[in-house]
Amino acid sequence: MNKPAPSADGGDSSPTGRSSWGSEQARLVRGELAAYGNRLRGGDMGSLPAVLGLVVLFAVFASLHDRFLTTYNMANLVIQAASICVLAMGLVFVLLLGEIDLSAGVAGGACATITALAMIDHGWTWWAATLAGITVGALIGLAIGLLVAYLGIPSFVVTLAFFLALQAVPLKLIGAGGSLRFNDEVLRGLSIKNVPVTAGWIVALVIVLAFAALSLWRHTSRVRKELTHKPLLLVILQIAVLAAIVLGLTALLSRNRAPNPLVFNISGIPWVAPVVIALLVFWTFVLTRTRFGRHLYAVGGNAEAARRAGINVNRMKIAAFVICSGMAAISGILAASYTGKVSPGSGGGNELLYAVGAAVIGGTSLFGGRGRAIDAVVGGLVIATIPNGLGLLNQASYINFLVTGGVLLLAASVDAVSRRRRSSAGV
Amino acid sequence: MNKPAPSADGGDSSPTGRSSWGSEQARLVRGELAAYGNRLRGGDMGSLPAVLGLVVLFAVFASLHDRFLTTYNMANLVIQAASICVLAMGLVFVLLLGEIDLSAGVAGGACATITALAMIDHGWTWWAATLAGITVGALIGLAIGLLVAYLGIPSFVVTLAFFLALQAVPLKLIGAGGSLRFNDEVLRGLSIKNVPVTAGWIVALVIVLAFAALSLWRHTSRVRKELTHKPLLLVILQIAVLAAIVLGLTALLSRNRAPNPLVFNISGIPWVAPVVIALLVFWTFVLTRTRFGRHLYAVGGNAEAARRAGINVNRMKIAAFVICSGMAAISGILAASYTGKVSPGSGGGNELLYAVGAAVIGGTSLFGGRGRAIDAVVGGLVIATIPNGLGLLNQASYINFLVTGGVLLLAASVDAVSRRRRSSAGV
Amino acid sequence: MTAEPGAPLLELRKVNKSFGVVHVLHDVDFAVYPGQVTALVGDNGAGKSTLVKVIAGIYGRDSGDYHFEGAPVAVHGPRDVSALGVEIVYQDLALCDNLDIVDNMFLGREKRKGIVLDDETMETMAWETLTSLSVRTVKSVRQSVASLSGGQRQTVAIAKAVLWNSKVVLLDEPTAALGVAQTRQVLDLVRRLADRGLGVVLISHNMNDVFEVADRITALYLGRVAADVPAKDLTHNQVVELITAGRSGDLGIRDVAAATI
Amino acid sequence: MTAEPGAPLLELRKVNKSFGVVHVLHDVDFAVYPGQVTALVGDNGAGKSTLVKVIAGIYGRDSGDYHFEGAPVAVHGPRDVSALGVEIVYQDLALCDNLDIVDNMFLGREKRKGIVLDDETMETMAWETLTSLSVRTVKSVRQSVASLSGGQRQTVAIAKAVLWNSKVVLLDEPTAALGVAQTRQVLDLVRRLADRGLGVVLISHNMNDVFEVADRITALYLGRVAADVPAKDLTHNQVVELITAGRSGDLGIRDVAAATI
Amino acid sequence: GDDSGKGGDGGDASKAKVGVILPDTESSVRWEAADRPALEAAFKKAGVEYDIQNTEGDAEKMTALAESMIGDGVTVLAIVNLDSASGAAIQEKAAAAGVPTIDYDRLTLGGSASAYISYDNVAVGELQGEGLQKCLGDKAANIVYLNGSPTDNNATLFAEGAHKVLDANSKLKVVGEQAVPDWDNEQAAKIFQQLYTAADGKVDGVLAANDGLGGAAISVLEGAGQAGKVPVTGQDATVEGLQNILAGTQCMTVFKSSVGEANALAEAAIAIASGKDAATTGTVKDTEGGRDVPSVILEPVAISKDNIAEEIGKVFADGSMTYDDVCTGKFEKLCTDAGITP
Ligand SMILES: Nc1ncnc2c1ncn2[C@@H]1O[C@H](COP(=O)(O)OP(=O)(O)OP(=O)(O)O)[C@@H](O)[C@H]1O
Numbered sequence A, B: 001m002n003k004p005a006p007s008a009d010g011g012d013s014s015p016t017g018r019s020s021w022g023s024e025q026a027r028l029v030r031g032e033l034a035a036y037g038n039r040l041r042g043g044d045m046g047s048l049p050a051v052l053g054l055v056v057l058f059a060v061f062a063s064l065h066d067r068f069l070t071t072y073n074m075a076n077l078v079i080q081a082a083s084i085c086v087l088a089m090g091l092v093f094v095l096l097l098g099e100i101d102l103s104a105g106v107a108g109g110a111c112a113t114i115t116a117l118a119m120i121d122h123g124w125t126w127w128a129a130t131l132a133g134i135t136v137g138a139l140i141g142l143a144i145g146l147l148v149a150y151l152g153i154p155s156f157v158v159t160l161a162f163f164l165a166l167q168a169v170p171l172k173l174i175g176a177g178g179s180l181r182f183n184d185e186v187l188r189g190l191s192i193k194n195v196p197v198t199a200g201w202i203v204a205l206v207i208v209l210a211f212a213a214l215s216l217w218r219h220t221s222r223v224r225k226e227l228t229h230k231p232l233l234l235v236i237l238q239i240a241v242l243a244a245i246v247l248g249l250t251a252l253l254s255r256n257r258a259p260n261p262l263v264f265n266i267s268g269i270p271w272v273a274p275v276v277i278a279l280l281v282f283w284t285f286v287l288t289r290t291r292f293g294r295h296l297y298a299v300g301g302n303a304e305a306a307r308r309a310g311i312n313v314n315r316m317k318i319a320a321f322v323i324c325s326g327m328a329a330i331s332g333i334l335a336a337s338y339t340g341k342v343s344p345g346s347g348g349g350n351e352l353l354y355a356v357g358a359a360v361i362g363g364t365s366l367f368g369g370r371g372r373a374i375d376a377v378v379g380g381l382v383i384a385t386i387p388n389g390l391g392l393l394n395q396a397s398y399i400n401f402l403v404t405g406g407v408l409l410l411a412a413s414v415d416a417v418s419r420r421r422r423s424s425a426g427v
Numbered sequence C, D: 001m002t003a004e005p006g007a008p009l010l011e012l013r014k015v016n017k018s019f020g021v022v023h024v025l026h027d028v029d030f031a032v033y034p035g036q037v038t039a040l041v042g043d044n045g046a047g048k049s050t051l052v053k054v055i056a057g058i059y060g061r062d063s064g065d066y067h068f069e070g071a072p073v074a075v076h077g078p079r080d081v082s083a084l085g086v087e088i089v090y091q092d093l094a095l096c097d098n099l100d101i102v103d104n105m106f107l108g109r110e111k112r113k114g115i116v117l118d119d120e121t122m123e124t125m126a127w128e129t130l131t132s133l134s135v136r137t138v139k140s141v142r143q144s145v146a147s148l149s150g151g152q153r154q155t156v157a158i159a160k161a162v163l164w165n166s167k168v169v170l171l172d173e174p175t176a177a178l179g180v181a182q183t184r185q186v187l188d189l190v191r192r193l194a195d196r197g198l199g200v201v202l203i204s205h206n207m208n209d210v211f212e213v214a215d216r217i218t219a220l221y222l223g224r225v226a227a228d229v230p231a232k233d234l235t236h237n238q239v240v241e242l243i244t245a246g247r248s249g250d251l252g253i254r255d256v257a258a259a260t261i
Numbered sequence E: 001g002d003d004s005g006k007g008g009d010g011g012d013a014s015k016a017k018v019g020v021i022l023p024d025t026e027s028s029v030r031w032e033a034a035d036r037p038a039l040e041a042a043f044k045k046a047g048v049e050y051d052i053q054n055t056e057g058d059a060e061k062m063t064a065l066a067e068s069m070i071g072d073g074v075t076v077l078a079i080v081n082l083d084s085a086s087g088a089a090i091q092e093k094a095a096a097a098g099v100p101t102i103d104y105d106r107l108t109l110g111g112s113a114s115a116y117i118s119y120d121n122v123a124v125g126e127l128q129g130e131g132l133q134k135c136l137g138d139k140a141a142n143i144v145y146l147n148g149s150p151t152d153n154n155a156t157l158f159a160e161g162a163h164k165v166l167d168a169n170s171k172l173k174v175v176g177e178q179a180v181p182d183w184d185n186e187q188a189a190k191i192f193q194q195l196y197t198a199a200d201g202k203v204d205g206v207l208a209a210n211d212g213l214g215g216a217a218i219s220v221l222e223g224a225g226q227a228g229k230v231p232v233t234g235q236d237a238t239v240e241g242l243q244n245i246l247a248g249t250q251c252m253t254v255f256k257s258s259v260g261e262a263n264a265l266a267e268a269a270i271a272i273a274s275g276k277d278a279a280t281t282g283t284v285k286d287t288e289g290g291r292d293v294p295s296v297i298l299e300p301v302a303i304s305k306d307n308i309a310e311e312i313g314k315v316f317a318d319g320s321m322t323y324d325d326v327c328t329g330k331f332e333k334l335c336t337d338a339g340i341t342p
């Protein structure tokens, strides 16, 4: 065992003068890339397979319909994917513990009903109404969590019961067959309005700069403390890639993308995108950089070991369900924002299964202990791409069912096949 | 460590003469009952909690509506529960391995469509058509199993894809909005006709006698081989209890139960009951007394250990999915027999979730390794009792949703609370 | 029995524990003294690990008292026990396979800067502790514990327990999977901990190790305490007799034949 | 090295095995001879268990040959290996916690009458085997293995392997969790198996046990074979040096410093 | 045994007990909001016992409900079938237990109902087609069909009616036609958004099967700045649909008074329960069973911006909504403008 600093995979421990810095760094990056290749072959895939699946889907649909890759349709995709991404992000917390929440979809519908009623019947402003919806969501999660944690009823059954019971809420509040208008400027605007182009550029730049500052700061700190670290060049490369993606997308979405550009102007990033990104960043931070997140993984990996380490397993379970239902509320509000209304059936269809599927395709395990917020977003994009692409093709219903299933399987296979070695690496 | 024969909990190893046999046996039975009590307290509950839940439900509904306990309604309950029990029984095999099959419900619908078409369009007899349906089911299971076992795609995603794709089958074959009549004498008769009273009595007697013979034969064999065994009196008691239940139910269902008995005569055991019981006995035998069943449990308990013991884990997975989809086909046919038709939506609702819920309430674990065929039947009865009882009460539909959820939770709590000590006994 | 070396740090009195029909611990008295290594010995299935888990708060007691530093304490779970300053290495290790070595070592007591985890400090501390335990083949402390060899896992579990300033340390067969050098380090560590004034409990089936470091020996036989005596008053053979037969000379359980599980 | 005692039963040649970036086995040659006990020794993380799992067919080889009874064989999984007549006790035991002792012992090779499991015969055979291994505290062979103590679990795993008529038996640290009497029985059993002409491999960190039963000793150092010599040609100290440093006198790896994992 | 005839053993009305099974709460607002109260009122007035239940779109549940009602001793059973086959099975069962049946709103092909009471669903589709054509005017146009659930036979009939009218007009081009699974509004929005994208925004009219689907299409058009410029149809005269008509984003909706239909059912049921024949307006041919079913057929009404002021009174009278439900908030002014007063 060596002293940690001069890590086996390199590190800039031999700065042999300015002149050779470049070649030294290049060598280190090559080493790092080789190690990455090894990691891939060893089965540690990250979200790469799901991204691959997404690329395959894009290629297929782009070849089948020329409108698929238009910026207008890409913006559609972002808006359509938002609510499932958010729902799946919430579910990741529950799945991390090896639990499931079948009620998340209808909980979202119920919470959106509350939000809508608060605005319509009580005239609350959008943020107060949203808060009310999320609070109700959290309370639902609390109830589920208490039942699962303290009574020990399997979460499948508890949430199946809530799945049924929560359908009563909008049915009672809205009335069978009715619907509530969801036309608040701000909330409805999330789906149909866009961030002003200048503001979009500013936010994009801030994100890139913040990421760069954080990466570099962390790098220097680890170098100073003589801990294992990536070569500086790689850090810079990562920053460059992120900058290219973020700024590229911003540029793309800042153009007028209306199908009838002369009459109407649609440009800028759809408002839902920053919402989803903010949630993604926040929950990624919670999962990876806080004690709470660490404990979630521990409970999911080995609940008994976590208990022995003094972690309050019951409290973690409750927290996971609260987060999940709270996120479901946000997802429900986004869905309502998309269709401009809430109706009794909202969230009661296959949304939940799709969201769980999204998390799983993204790389989250149903057995607990493995999963990330980004999984939900990548998986959600995969799931949303299927109806988006199929919708352009305008086929008979049964063909849609067939193809949706087939394409889902295809995307999952790309994922599974590239992930396989994880298990063939054994134990 | 003692020689096995004189088991610690007794055994009739000290036959101290005829005269004291009775008191000796009574002592042994008391010991055995105490041990059972201890087992219960130790958390090894069997299906007792689910039965308790069922009793609670019966008590509640009987007190709320006087028609609930009529033999007519009890026969309805049996017929209504049949298809979910069969579906859940198939799912137990998949759940035993820690997998899930979201497509089982729609697979049942698709197979029933095939069966109906074989009879209507091709004029096949009922058994040939049924066989065709089950074969298609088995093939669906084979496809799922191959994808899960060899590509390593999580079964949640594979079966979600099949859930979607299989909805295309009836939609294509029947046509949008259409439906197929399911009025074959025999198949439709499963739900609306009854076993002739005399035949019913004969079958009931055969069952009781077979059980008695088997139990006694096993008992004497173990006594002879000096292995641990239950006291004879307990064996006799068990036989008596079974006889009472089987013969009692037969007697009850042999009476005319028509709501207007003067005009019309409905008596005898509904045909579905022997079908479900036969499946239950068969699969219980397979799970507990064959090598295949043992290996299923092993793979579910610790797949790696099973693999190291030379069990072909992939083949077990495929077999489980084949059985599950085959049973789903039978379940679909029973559902079609009950409603007298097949339509594109068949099996696409919440059937699947209910069936999984049934298995879980009955005591099957979602994480694999624990589950029995009887779990599915008991759980299926619980699940079927809820709409049966609620249907009598005639409430607004939101109240039905609410109460269904609540009652499901109640039934599951009885189960969970009485099962709790299993986990508090640790590890 | 000989005079007690001061007041016990941790003491169990007349503890009973059953799993359903199986009565595993019978009226067990057990004490841990500061500055002493108490060896807990017994046959396979004698109840050693069960006793440890009762002390840890993982299993409840059916009856009996739990005293710490002379006062009775209520113990409802592992958190209460670790709050008392008791650290335990379990025989079944109990590591989270999905986490890496550092995460496992600091589980439940992560270092933080504000609300953010201080991974850098934890990583450094983990290296130091592991190195002190003679681990040479661990490549990176960011390796997931699922990929570790049996002995490496055991070392991580031990490192996790000794990382903290505690008053009592219980080690359930800590050296079972360890190599020669690593075993040496752990035995030295056990001695050092006791010399620092901690109460240490060592469970082992290896009599050489027991006699090398133990001050007292408590022998369990079928869930009963067969003897609780200073190590110097016992011979190797006596201990083996106590373990396998429950008696040795005038030591041990009076009515061995009546003892059943 | 000395002359070989007849042809090896099982032989690996130049086997390499990596997990991702970690190269665990380097050109390992390993042979098992009939009627001999081969001790496989090495530090924690040296690669002993990995080698056993490669032999078992659990891990594939990256390169190298597998010979059995002189002929090369294709091994694709555990079933191929057990078909050859090779039985293995794994360090991590690999029992199904949801099954009872009998079920675990006969897993994959259940006795049947027709298509029905012959539980009675299996139960009887299980009792006999367990009794021969000095297990006293197991209450019923119908107990689920989840409720067993560490040593009891290990005994079940050993019993499972010796129940069959095999040609080669590999035991990965079989006595780590065993009590004094049980260890005695297992060492005797190892000797008896070899005397019946089987090839036996014993992995252990306990040098006394190794020297008591081993005919040959193979030492691994960082995934390389440091020595493969008859036990009588080695001293206790030499073996410890080979394990911890990879060299001892003129034995061992020439260029130790270059060896890394 | 089956087909023991439909001879009732009923006596006078006081002994009658009518069972009604409604289909779902998803496809339309009417069942729970309009039919149930109207039926209850009619039965109460006639002094007969009744039992009204909803099956939530589940055929198995419908069969179970029928069974328990028969067990509960209803003397006549009215059902809104989910499809003909399951309806026929229920009627077979009822006949076997000696209970006469009535088809409500949907004809059970191959069934044995004593009477059929309904609106003409094909006529609904025809009204939708005519309405859309009127809103589009005379010019050539690209239209999109947003049909109801592919598993719902009514949806098939609506589409059939609409096609009958619109296919005759050669200036109209269908640039997309999709069925929306389970009438799910959120899916409808996505489906429409993609059809709209595929047509490159060149969509001039939307034939949506009901107000919910229409609303989904309108919400997408809103995002594209086209709401109000592209006419959209609907059905059921829901609050949402009426408001959209007032706002000018929806072209028309179809109103089928449930009270009228419910009253007709109550009358027929009471008559049959008392052993009399129901008063019918004619017969409808059961193509499958090959018999003429005595029927009461009612006519649906189209509501558009032109006639909303006159017709909305009938909608309010139906009981499922009030002036305050429709004319709230910003719609109050629109109501006044359209000449609707409380
Ligand atoms: N959860 C449980 N349920 C039932 N019996 C149990 C349970 N846990 C332990 N036992 C039984 O209790 C007895 C004592 O087990 P314990 O693990 O304490 O033994 P031990 O002294 O640690 O043995 P070893 O030296 O083998 O580790 C054993 O006979 C075991 O079978």
Ligand SMILES: Nc1ncnc2c1ncn2[C@@H]1O[C@H](COP(=O)(O)OP(=O)(O)OP(=O)(O)O)[C@@H](O)[C@H]1O
Binding pocket: A425, A426, A427, C137, C138, C146, C147, C148, C149, C150, C151, C152, C177, C179, D019, D022, D024, D042, D043, D044, D045, D046, D047, D048, D049, D050, D051, D091
């Ligand atoms: N699946 C895996 N992925 C990555 N590395 C692994 C994996 N399995 C084992 N290793 C590494 O391979 C090396 C050898 O492990 P192995 O289990 O063979 O050691 P061992 O000689 O049996 O040690 P011990 O005496 O502690 O049991 C260790 O450094 C371990 O970390």
Ligand SMILES: [Mg+2]
Binding pocket: C048, C049, C050, C091, C172, D149, D150, D151
């Ligand atoms: Mg132990």
Ligand SMILES: [Mg+2]
Binding pocket: C149, C150, C151, D048, D049, D050, D091, D172
């Ligand atoms: Mg090892």
